[in-house]
Amino acid sequence: MGLARRYADLLATTGISHGLVGPREAPRLWQRHLVNCALPQALLAQGTTVIDIGSGAGLPGVVLAIARPDLEVHLVEPLLRRTTWLEATIDELGLTNVTVHRGRAEEMTLAAPVVTARAVASLDRLVAWSFPLLTPGGRLLALKGEAAGAELEQAQDVLRRAGVEHSTMHVLGEGHVSEPVRVVEIVRPHEWQPEGKGAARSRPARARASKKRGRRGPSASR
Template identity: 50%
Template structure:
């Protein structure tokens, strides 16, 4: 079992609360099966807690800031379950949908859901295939694509006044600059960049938040 480092325990307890045991079980599954199933690199096993689990768990803080009353969330390109499974553990009140294109990864996600009893919906599809048929109050993504390309895939899945929360690294500001026109065209409000976990972990989590504007209603429209 992959042991939670003592210095990180207070942060893990804050983020996962009474469901910390589920997070620990997920880490063990990743450590035992992740490398052989091509989900994570062998070198990542030793730093699963800080660089992966907690890095993703800080998304719970981002959700609390952006959309505290949200009920539905989709994670695009879920892969090994980062951050979708982690968010589902930290925020059990959310209805979490994991969207992934590769069969071996959706199989893994379904097995994790069965093992941990998280009540996830796992969908094998490209995000674009769901445009016009599915929408969510929050859409998340981690290390999927540059923000301009990611926005084309994900913003059409975001409900009006919902939020795209994209985990990014040191290039976040540059990506935001390059994606401004695309974001505006897709109905995105001016994005903000926030960092979570400052003072708690060595490398904080950088999140680009984009709210999808509600469409203006025409005068006399009964929806207005």
């Protein structure tokens, strides 16, 4: 909780001055953002490697790294001012299980069993961006709003074309928090292949990292 409070303070100060968080969000950081981003940890096995795409202010990646020191978290963010803030925040919090990567998801050569995304894009785009980063059988966990169920239904044609056999929506925290989080889970098929390529990509985690922290394990094996 001490680290979470320090992170909340950074979001409410430099996070706002750097344009990562809107000023009106400061009074509801815990309710709407921090608790919301912590709940999906229930879907993560011990020691999992997580790639958080479009990480922005580190939501949910930094929150998951604080709540679960056993996780190895890779934050992928294309904007320099955001990656600079993320690096400074990681330094300030002393997090050793987080790596920041500057670039777009489609430019990365990372691989992991879990990709997360919050308020980044529609499900069809998230599938296109996340599947090349997922190991066979890996899972996209997309944090969505109240329309998550309808969005998942609308994406069924895209998922069928991608060969997806398993997709579902989790509602986490219902009855315990004021704003439950809806997480759309989409499993990458073992036989999925990128368009125009002969084999599915499954590489060890590696990328152009703007800063690395702590030990790096063999991500693809987790």
